[in-house]
Each structure stands twice: as structure tokens, then as C-alpha cells.
């Protein structure tokens with residue numbers, strides 16, 4: 001056990017800090033041109049897709065360097081590393097693991113250069129937690145698949161150029177996990193229609209996406225026909241490990257402390273209320289645990305493992321932390337919470353994060369069944 | 378950066394586990410807990426000979442010279458089997474003497490503590506049951522270059538069996554004007570007795586000090602300046618206790634998971650029902666967090682001292698809440714069998730109730746986390 005960073009790792013941290021000192025745009029400037037400039041500077045450093053292998057266009061950074069990079073970026077409240085979030089977090093890694101050479105060459109450079117935006121098509125109107133029961137079908141027709149069905153809750157589909165999609169290519173037989181195929185589909189394809197769905201905050205972030213005789217070249221299949229479940233298991237673990245990064249929680253905690261310092265509760269400074277103090281301390285402890293869990297799992301990966309069921313641990317931790325944290329924030333705001341503002345907005349959006357990527361019950365099932373070996377229900 | 382156990386640590390774990398599984402199964406634990414001393418002298422001797430009692434005592438004082446990041450592995454295993462022994466107390470007394478004592482004092486006491494021939498413990502708490510420096514009232518009355526102690530220490534682990542007590546007392550009015558001294562059980566005016574304990578595998582009691590004279594050779598460091606040493610000692614206690622809690626929680630959790638696989642109702646193992654499997658999954662999340670927080674705190678003791686107070690408090694606060702919940706869940710998921718004397722589940726529940734307040738409960742530690750976190 002050694003949590004000290006090596007001199008090389010510390011030097012890398014310094015490099016990130018100097019980069020931030022030079023390139024970090026002001027907090028109130030997130031204009032598209034500014035972000036484009038930011039992403040170009042990052043791309044020059046190869047810090048977008050930093051841990052991907054260099055031969056795939058990544059930075060060849062170690063997992064530890066990647067951890068340091070993300071941590072420093074988050075502390076500085078920097079804009080994201082690259083704009084194609086899903087492309088970077090799970091589509092790219094899935095391509096690297098399962099893609100053919102020409103597929104990697106076609107897709108990876110655009111993801112790294114933020115020229116594409118990917119969205120993800122798993123859920124369907126009748127299919128949520130039980131993903132393997134999906135019904136969107138693709139029929140083979142020569143060198144193409146013909147895709148029919150509809151996906152729902154597709155985040156960013158209204159901006160995306162590509163969708164990472166799961167469909168059924170043969171009926172459920174012996175195993176319901178067999179016969180599912182992963183396709184990479186251009187959102188410009190004829191026959192796709194995207195209809196907005198407003199989230200409870202009134203924002204348009206996700207959609208229902210319809211596929212009507214959409215023709216997809218067979219060459220856009222990722223992995224073997226019928227073997228898409230394998231691809232998606234890895235992708236889901238990557239999605240959860242992204243969702244469960246503690247850095248964002250750390251920022252929220254700092255903001256919550258600030259709020260508590262200037263708030264009053266029952267006519268007294270809120271920090272004189274022991275329940276407020278202990279609640280904040282509990283969040284801080286839970287966030288530390290999350291961060292350290294992440295570091296332990298990183299060590300497993302350094303020793304050769306891939307992200308897997310253990311990512312459900314921090315996904316559940318995040319669920320335990322974020323909603324109560326926002327509840328405390330709204331409690332501190334009191335009646336003022338009715339007036340709107342960024343806290344109020346976040347207090348509502350976190351109800352979505354806990355569901356996206358798989359609900360808490362599903363994470364509990366994963367742990368109980370795959371880690372503890374309890375029977376399936 | 379590397380957050381994994383070393384091969385040596387894995388080896389230590391498997392050796393300790395093998396030893397305890399073979400030598401101290403639950404019947405043995407129950408038997409030992411039933412004796413007047415509360416532990417088996419024979420096993421204690423073996424444990425000492427294996428070098429585990431003096432695991433973190435430096436080699437020049439007769440120990441194995443390993444670190445606290447290794448010690449937590451040992452304590453996790455003794456916790457897992459609820460092994461009754463004065464190990465934790467001896468480690469604490471040794472640490473106090475090593476941290477705060479002079480070279481002579483270390484030579485005087487550490488070898489006997491490391492080889493198990495002397496049972497040591499620490500005596501800090503008083504009737505008010507508070508760890509805050511200002512609540513330590515026992516005063517050392519100066520008498521030449523010695524001090525005289527008049528009063529009582531409560532909740533002293535192994536009070537009845539200890540040969541040596543590291544006693545905390547006050548040497549001035551400022552909150553932090555504290556001192557530490559070694560008081561031997563046979564010294565004049567010293568009396569101790571074991572009290573009743575909810576957890577039969579842990580003994581504690583009261584130390585009576587009736588005009589006990591403590592000479593300069595037994596005072597650790599300078600009078601009135603042991604505040605920082607005592608704070609470190611309490612952090613060590615919180616970390617060591619968290620390690621035993623983690624082990625016990627793992628033992629209880631494994632036992633409950635096994636029961637959920639074995640017990641059948643409504644035609645299938647009860648572990649299939651979410652009302653059973655989900656609390657077990659949450660328990661797993663708790664165990665993972667306990668581990669991470671504990672290992673970090675133990676590492677900090679060896680390598681990053683300024684992080685110890687926060688890390689120790691986070692580890693102990695989390696463990697206190699999580700293990701208590703696991704005790705409650707453990708009984709419930711066992712059904713009526715869990716409510717019997719014969720089942721081992723209640724021994725774990727009892728342990729959780731012993732461990733929660735030991736070296737500070739979650740209220741104490743969360744308050745400290747808040748203060749250290751700037752609020």
C-alpha cells in the first residue's frame with residue numbers, strides 16, 4: 001500500500017496545473033468558441049482519451065496519470081476533457097476492445113477531436129432495467145441491416161451524429177443474452193426521427209428516437225452478430241465508473257459548505273446546529289470512501305483487471321450521497337428555495353442521475369448476484 | 378500510488394486466518410469468554426510466539442518491526458473470529474510508550490509487552506465517558522519530582538488482567554495540559570476490577586488510583602505536554618478498533634450471506650428475495666467503504682502523519698454506523714435462530730455494541746470531521 005505519488009506522477013500533476021494556469025477559461029465563459037479552443041489545447045497534449053493506447057490516437061497515459069488529470073481538472077472546475085462525453089467514456093473503449101481496425105480508424109479520431117457526438121440507445125418504451133428483453137430489431141438484407149423499433153431516454157440524441165445501439169438480430173432462444181447485436185448507426189440515416197421529452201426541470205436533454213426501416217451497413221456492427229451483450233457489459237461498467245467518480249461530489253460538497261456558512265437555521269447560524277454539522281461530515285466521509293474505493297479498484301485494473309461489477313459499489317454510494325446532499329441544501333435555503341437558482345435546479349436533476357446507468361435496485365442485484373453469489377430473482 | 382495489499386500482507390492474513398480457524402473456532406471463543414480472565418492464556422502464548430503481539434514493536438525492542446498498515450490486517454482477522462485476547466490493549470500501551478517514552482522507558486517495558494508476558498492497556502476515560510481533553514479531570518498532584526494520582530479511570534479495557542496501565546491525567550488548567558504515565562498493577566494504591574460487559578469477548582472495568590505515586594521514570598515525556606501524544610494515541614485506538622470492526626463485520630456478513638443461500642422458504646433460498654439480498658448488497662457496499670477508509674488511515678499513520686486525525690475519524694465514524702446496522706440486519710435476516718443463545722449472530726451484535734463507542738462513536742468523530750473540514 002502506498003498512496004504517495006511517485007516523483008514522475010507529481011511532476012505530471014505540476015504539468016496539469018501549469019496547463020490550467022495558462023489555458024483555463026474564466027468560469028463564466030463556456031461559449032462554443034472558447035470550448036473549441038480549450039479542446040484543441042487539450043488535444044495537443046493528448047489529454048483527451050488520455051488513457052487510450054497511443055496507437056489508437058490516445059495519450060498512452062497510465063491510469064494513475066488519468067486519475068491525476070481528472071482530479072486536477074475537477075478541482076479547478078475546468079470544462080470537460082473533450083465534448084463527446086459518451087464517445088470518450090464508453091463508445092471509444094468499446095471500439096478499442098471489440099472493434100475492427102477500419103472501425104477504429106473511422107471513429108476514434110473524430111471522438112478524440114470532438115468532431116462527433118455519440119448517444120446511446122439501450123432503453124425502449126417497454127424495456128428499462130431488464131435490458132435483455134429489448135425489442136428493436138435488425139433484419140439482415142445483403143450487406144445491410146434494416147432496423148425497426150424505438151429507443152427512449154436517449155440523452156443528447158437531438159445533437160448526436162451517431163448512436164451506439166443495441167438491437168435484436170435473432171429471437172430469444174436458449175439464452176436471452178444471445179441474439180443481441182451492437183450497431184453503430186449514423187443519426188443522419190433516413191428513417192430516424194427524434195422527438196424531445198422534457199425532463200422534470202423542463203429541460204430538453206433526452207428524447208424518444210424512432211427507427212423506421214433504417215439501413216445500417218453490416219460493417220457498422222461492433223463485435224459479432226448476436227454477441228452484443230458482451231460489448232454492452234463492458235460499456236455499462238465504464239458508464240457507471242464514470243458516473244461514480246467522486247470529483248464532482250467533492251465540488252458539490254465544497255459548495256454545500258459555503259452555503260451552510262452563510263445560512264441560518266431556526267434563527268441561528270446553521271453551523272451551530274449539530275445535525276447540520278454531522279450531516280456534512282457524513283457526506284465528506286462518504287465521498288472520501290468513494291474516492292478511496294475508486295483508487296482501490298484502479299489498483300485492481302493496474303494489476304490487469306477490467307472494470308466490472310465492483311463499479312456498482314460507487315454508483316450506489318453516489319446515490320446515497322447526492323440526493324441527501326441536495327435535500328440538505330434545500331433545507332438550508334428554506335423558503336428561499338422556492339425562488340429558483342442553481343441549487344434548486346441541481347436538487348432536481350440529481351433525481352435523474354441516480355436512475356441513469358441503472359437504478360439502485362439493479363446495482364444491488366448486481367452486487368448480490370454477481371459478487372455475493374446469491375440466486376437470481 | 379498503489380492501493381493494494383503487498384504479498385507479505387496477504388501472506389500474513391492467510392497465516393493468521395489459518396491459525397485462528399484451527400485454534401480458535403467459535404466453540405473455543407465461547408469457552409474462553411466464559412473463563413474468569415476472558416481469554417485463553419495458552420493461545421495468547423502461541424500468538425506471542427508467532428510474533429503477532431509485538432508485530433509493530435520495533436525490532437530493537439523485541440518486536441517484528443512491521444507497520445500499522447500490517448497491523449490492521451492482523452486485527453481484521455482477530456475481529457473476524459471475535460478472538461478474545463488483550464491484543465488491542467497491549468498494542469495500544471506499547472504504542473503510547475513508543476510514541477511518548479524515552480529510550481530507557483521503551484527498553485523497560487516494550488520487550489515484555491511484545492512477547493506477551495506483560496499485559497498492558499490504556500486508561501483514559503473517566504466517569505463522564507468523554508474523550509475531549511477538557512473532560513479529563515484526574516489531576517496529578519506534584520510531589521517533588523513525582524506526581525500523586527487520586528481518582529478513577531473507567532471503561533478500561535482488560536482492567537482486571539492488565540499488569541501495566543498507561544494513564545492519562547491532567548497537569549494544569551489548560552484543556553491540553555495533559556500527561557501520560559505508566560502505572561504498574563502491583564504498585565501501592567492501585568486496584569482494578571472487571572465490570573460486566575455486553576460483549577463477552579471484550580473485558581473492561583475500572584481502575585482505582587488511591588494516592589498512587591508516579592516517579593519521573595514512569596512519566597512519558599514532560600508533565601503537561603502529552604496532549605499531542607494522547608491525541609495520536611486516541612487516533613491509533615480509533616484505527617485499531619476500526620480494523621477489528623471491519624473484520625467482525627466481514628465475518629458477520631459472510632455468515633449471513635451463507636445463511637441466505639442455505640435457508641429455504643417459499644420453495645427457494647431466501648437469498649433470492651430482494652428484501653434479503655438488497656440489505657446484503659448494501660452491507661457489501663459498507664464493507665468496501667470501511668476497508669478503503671481504514672487502509673487509508675493505517676497508511677497515513679506510517680507515511681502521512683498530518684492526515685491521520687481526519688482519516689482516523691472518518692474510518693471510525695463510518696465503521697461505527699455501518700457495523701451497528703449490520704448487527705441489526707444480521708439478526709433479522711436469520712429469523713428466530715438469530716435470536717437464540719446458540720447462534721453466533723448475537724455475539725457479533727454484541728461486538729458492534731462494544732465497538733461503537735470505543736475510542737469515540739460516530740457523533741464524536743463526525744463532529745471532529747466537521748471541525749477538521751473547516752465548519
Ligand SMILES: Cc1cc2nc3c(=O)[nH]c(=O)nc-3n(C[C@H](O)[C@H](O)[C@H](O)COP(=O)(O)OP(=O)(O)OC[C@H]3O[C@@H](n4cnc5c(N)ncnc54)[C@H](O)[C@@H]3O)c2cc1C
Pocket residue numbers: 119120121122123124127128129130152153154155156206351352353355356357358359360361362365651
Ligand atoms: C437522466 C437520464 C438519462 C438517461 N439516458 C439514457 C440514454 O442516453 N440511453 C438509454 O438507453 N437510456 C437512458 N436512460 C434510461 C435508464 O437507463 C433507465 O431509466 C434505467 O435503466 C431504468 O429503466 P426504467 O426507467 O425503464 O425503469 P424500470 O426498469 O421500469 O424501473 C422502475 C422501478 O422498478 C425498479 N425495478 C425494475 N426492475 C427491478 C428488479 N428486477 N428488481 C427490483 N427493482 C426493479 C427500478 O429500480 C425502478 O425503481 C436515462 C435515464 C435517465 C433518468
